[in-house]
Amino acid sequence: MLEKKLVIIGGGPSGLSAARRAAEAGVPVLLIDRNPRLGGQLIKQTHIFFGSEKQYAKTRGIDIGEKLASFVLNNPLIEVMEDATVVGLYPDKVLTVLKENAYLKIKAEAVIIATGASEKVLAFENNDLPGIYGAGAVQTLMNVYGVKPGNKILMVGSGNIGLIVSYQLMQAGVEVVSVIEAASRIGGYKVHAAKLKRLGVEIRTSATIKRALGDKQVEGALVISLDENWQEIPKTEKTYQVDGICIAVGLTPLAGLATMVGCNMVYIPELGGLVPERKNGFCTSIPWIFISGDASGIEEASSAIVEGELTGLEAAASLGYLHPEMEKLKTELREDLRTLRSGPFGSKIRIGLQKVEVFNV
Ligand SMILES: Cc1cc2nc3c(=O)[nH]c(=O)nc-3n(C[C@H](O)[C@H](O)[C@H](O)COP(=O)(O)OP(=O)(O)OC[C@H]3O[C@@H](n4cnc5c(N)ncnc54)[C@H](O)[C@@H]3O)c2cc1C
The missing domain is CATH 3.50.50.60 (FAD/NAD(P)-binding domain)
Known part of the structure; x- marks a missing residue:
């Protein structure tokens, strides 16, 4: 069995951003994605994104994906496993991964679920x-x-x-x-x-x-x-x-792995469906499992990026690795989330997040 410190499931904007920040804190990361190419939904978004300029708005989605992937591919602490699907996540910290018709077993000290969403x-x-x-x-x-x-x-x-x-x-x-x-x-x-x-x-x-x-x-x-x-x-x-x-009638969080491992799940219509309860920031009811991006509630790439960065910092800290600029980054990122979720379009998300006990961003 392979043994890894931090495994991140999903190489979309959230998983990529989490990997970047966790590796900056010094954690060796294994990032797994079922697609042959990193970027998640962004690889098919040819349009120019709305959202916040700090999170690359006014850029084509596909280019944002490449930018985020470049941080990961250029960091020697991050190992990437593409074309590999996590099919099992168990309470003894073991993941089953299907790659090239073979099942791999991986033991992780912490896991971030960043698996995105599926269509309704x-x-x-x-x-x-x-x-x-x-x-x-x-x-x-x-x-x-x-x-x-x-x-x-x-x-x-x-x-x-x-x-x-x-x-x-x-x-x-x-x-x-x-x-x-x-x-x-x-x-x-x-x-x-x-x-x-x-x-x-x-x-x-x-x-x-x-x-x-x-x-x-x-x-x-x-x-x-x-x-x-x-x-x-x-x-x-x-x-x-x-x-x-x-x-095109909406998306629902793809959080089946969180259900499988036994996280407390709650149905929150405002977040698109069944999501894990979050006790502190992005930690679920299981202390070594974190969740971010659309898997934790349907939003947008901008918030998936910011959530991913915060989750990467938090998961790293749980393993004893503190990012040199952790407090400064956390303050800035929380402020970014607050801004992204302000105004009438953010009201549904704000209500939904209150129900999963997320920290007060
Ligand atoms: C048409 C359209 C237009 C959009 N326009 C905008 C916009 O203008 N601005 C904006 O901010 N947002 C926009 N979005 C939303 C944005 O794309 C998503 O919110 C964002 O991609 C979510 O990021 P994520 O990392 O959480 O998930 P995703 O991008 O969905 O990435 C999840 C990744 O997890 C992988 N994965 C899933 N399950 C497994 C598994 N079991 N094992 C291994 N890998 C797995 C998937 O292959 C995928 O790569 C748009 C979305 C769509 C569909």
């Missing part, structure tokens, strides 16, 4: 027809592999992800016939919606998908209007001729 699905008739994708899959096809997911797409969901992926589809030469939204107003930022409207894309609120049409693959979608109680309004069905349907 939607129940409707025929929702398993080929041609129905999650927004993440559409982005991976287009922006990582250069494959068009279809020629005419219906987007379901008008949050930022639905709006941004719609725009990216149009950039790739795909027609977005409509963006439908069950709520009575658009969920994402006005700036993203305005870009689509300028391109002539319909954004239809108070409407949902009732059925996917087609036999062997998607040939259309039946959409129906909803009243203020979310009930279908009879005789408002409209058929859209499409060869693809993209579902």
Whole structure:
């Protein structure tokens, strides 16, 4: 069995930032990611990011990912294991990792879970027809592999992800016939919606998908209007001729490893689903397990980076390694988080975080 000081699961913005700060404190780190390339969600984000300039906003997501990965790849204290999936995490501090069809056992003194999020699905008739994708899959096809997911797409969901992926589809030469939204107003930022409207894309609120049409693959979608109680309004069905349907109805924290090892879990709707309770900062109910980024509550890359840095410092300190600038960094990073979560868009997160007993940032 391999023995490691600190294992970080997930090489997205949060895991990369945690690895950087922990290694700066002097901890040897093993960073594991199931993808062949570091960066997490950022590797498919071709758009210029919003958020805070300190966390690289106004830069393309893919470039932010490369910048964060460069800190890790240039630090000799950080070992990177790519194309490797952590499939088990156990109370005796052992992880099972699947790599190249073999199972490895690793014993860790501390673990940071930074596994990100998975997409929520939607129940409707025929929702398993080929041609129905999650927004993440559409982005991976287009922006990582250069494959068009279809020629005419219906987007379901008008949050930022639905709006941004719609725009990216149009950039790739795909027609977005409509963006439908069950709520009575658009969920994402006005700036993203305005870009689509300028391109002539319909954004239809108070409407949902009732059925996917087609036999062997998607040939259309039946959409129906909803009243203020979310009930279908009879005789408002409209058929859209499409060869693809993209579902962008939100993300949920990918915290299954925390459940598996026995962390106390709580369902917090404002954070996107089931997340571990956090006792001090980013420590879970199990003192050697830490969690950060979307795995601990759905937010954005900016906050995933800052949380990752704080978690790296905290996990290092738990192992007796103090970063030379720890107190200064912690004060600055907590202030950054407070700023990122201020204002009306941060209110949901603030409420959710209070429920998991996070420190008062
Ligand atoms: C379309 C879209 C647009 C966005 N736009 C913005 C924006 O403009 N500004 C902004 O700030 N944010 C934006 N975001 C959000 C941002 O991308 C995420 O919040 C951020 O990537 C979360 O970082 P993370 O490190 O927590 O998780 P992720 O980036 O999801 O990384 C998690 C990593 O963990 C790995 N992993 C998961 N499970 C395992 C396992 N069992 N074993 C090994 N590895 C594992 C995954 O392969 C992945 O690399 C956008 C997201 C999307 C989808």
